Amino acid sequence: MADKKEVLLKLLIDKNLDGLLLTDGYNIHYLSGYSGHEGCMLVTKEDTYIFTDSRYIEQSGKQAPNAICIDIRGKSYSYRINEALEQAAKGSGRKLNIGFENMHISYDQYDKFSQTLSDRVNFVKLDNAINNLRAVKSDWEIERLAKAEAIGDKAFQHIISFIKAGMTEKEIAAELEYTMKKLGADGTSFDTIVASGENSSMPHASVSDRVIGKGDFITMDFGCIYEGYCSDMTRTVIVGDDVSDKQLEVYNTVLRAQLEALKLVKPGVKCSDVDACARQVIADAGYGDYFGHGLGHGVGLFIHEEPRFSPKCDAVLQTGVCITVEPGIYLPGMFGVRIEDMIVVTKDGYRNLASSPKELIRLSL
């Protein structure tokens, strides 16, 4: 927390703010250590406050020992924040410039804050300022991300011997999630995707009762949370030994796109250029219309963070950024393929946190 306070003080000075009012649970967790996801946080030059309710007050005190933790007990958040600001203003009467998370607040909550605090406060939009602080991971964070991804690798190793023709997608998804939890995961980092046969043409298909059969592609996109940090990986496998020429061509195109994009990864490279590289490989193979989503996303306390591998992302890679590389090709009504690793940008390139094989795996029936 001590080093984070320094970063926040710099932000206050750079943006000419008297304080920050944070409402995003992940940002509060990142900046204070408090992971309860109920409450808000006020940072002034002097003090850090966490406001929460009686269910979380003890937890907040343990996890965020440097913050003043306040139980809102019978009052609204804005009432308790107003009390704290009254002290911070020390009766000067000057209006305070307070940064707020315009990207992470409901209209209703903003309305309540405005009504109670507008005599005392000018609200200033923070946009992505706090989210951007989270893009570069510390060694401590990378350890946890690596452990989460390693749990995913182990679960994948198990699932490829578990899957048999005749099972449903739901059975496979349940086994993946159970396995990750048994291996020490706190939970899943998003809803597990198991998309088989024609369902695999939908990048984020809902897990269904579809029964797995011979010749099906199965795309499994899954991840877990370990000590707060998320993992994410995708593998596509085939059931049985018979692969059609079309399936193999699409699979190898996706794999080539991923490997080519990975070769570009190092500090200083523009995120949109890495995305463009994979997109070009897929377009050259004639499948440009069938890769609609971005190539990847940052991962940390939350599954989708900054920066993004997308045509729109001007951010430049920095050492310590954790990001996925996940090209796909999706042929409606037929099948789809996606291959995804989670990597950390290093001084000279990247470290792949995933170690599961990427050559097409043919499952025994």
Ligand SMILES: [Mn+2]
């Ligand atoms: Mn992903």
